Amino acid sequence: MxxxxxxxxxxxxxxxxxxxxxxxxxxxxxxxxxxxxxxxxxxxxxxxxxxxxxxxxxxDAPFTAFTPREAQMPQVVPQQVLDFLNGLHAEQARPKTVRPSDGPLSSGFGMRWGAMHAGIDFAGAFGSPIRAVTDGTVIEAGPASGFGLWVRVLQDDGTIGVYGHMQDILVQVGQQLRAGDVLATVGNRGYSTGPHLHYEVHQGEGQGTPIDPLPWLAARGMNVGIPTD
Incomplete structure (x- = not known):
């Protein structure tokens, strides 16, 4: 089957x-x-x-790496980067402490004529520039008893710089200053015997306590000379 x-x-x-x-x-x-x-x-x-x-x-033949064409082309740094680097270099190079007046140091800190002379004086030509000693912010600018006109600046280290007897004020309250900026011109206003700049440094809260500006300036690398009085 x-x-x-x-x-x-x-x-x-x-x-x-x-x-x-x-x-x-x-x-x-x-x-x-x-x-x-x-x-x-x-x-x-x-x-x-x-x-x-x-x-x-x-x-044994030497190995030759392949370099892309893009890597062989000249590399161009953007202008914005160059401007930033140049600005950074300029900021680092600029002085942070400046002599406030071109005139000679004419008077020092301490007792004078039976009264406390709380700053230092620079004898200068009438109308010559007064420069900001440090970076800072203007906290007062205008008339002041004894000074005729003054400018007070909150300086970069927290001290207050006082500039007195100027002829013209060229800044206003709240203005940011860099060391070397012209803030006023030398005058003979207030209790003054001739054109000069009176400069004080105050430490502490409020109005602060005046200190001798000469060692303070010296600590910042600035030698303004020896008083002639």
Missing amino acids: PVTVPLSGLRGAARYRTAATRALAVTAVVGASLTALAAADPHEPGALTGYPVANAAES
Whole structure:
């Protein structure tokens, strides 16, 4: 009696035979490769990899790195960066303490004519510039008893600089100053015997206590000379 085999069974057997055939082929290739590796000289270049390698002359050739074209082009620093760096250099280089008047030091700090002289005087030509000694902020500018006109500046270290007897005031309250800025001109207003600048330094809260400006200036690297009186 004939035996009938379902078509699905035939297809399954065929797939089984195909998979088995592929497995045997892979096993043969792997086996051949392992045999070749075992027989190869491990010291022979390329023996274990199967890939050719450069000869000795080529291996000793110097390595040349590839540089992209963009990296070979001249590098340009943006103008904004240059301006910032130049400004930073100028800020670092500028003086932070300036002589307030070009005139000679004519009077020092201390008792004079039976009264306390709480600052130092610079004899200067009438109308000559008076400069801010330090960076700071103007906190008062106008008439003052005994000074005629004065300017008071909150200086960069917290002290108060007082400038007196000027002819003209060139700044206003709240104005930011840098050391060397012209804030007034030399005059002869108030209790004065001739054109000069009177300069005081005060420490402490409120009006502060006047101190000798000469050692204070010297500590900031500024030697204004010896009083002539």
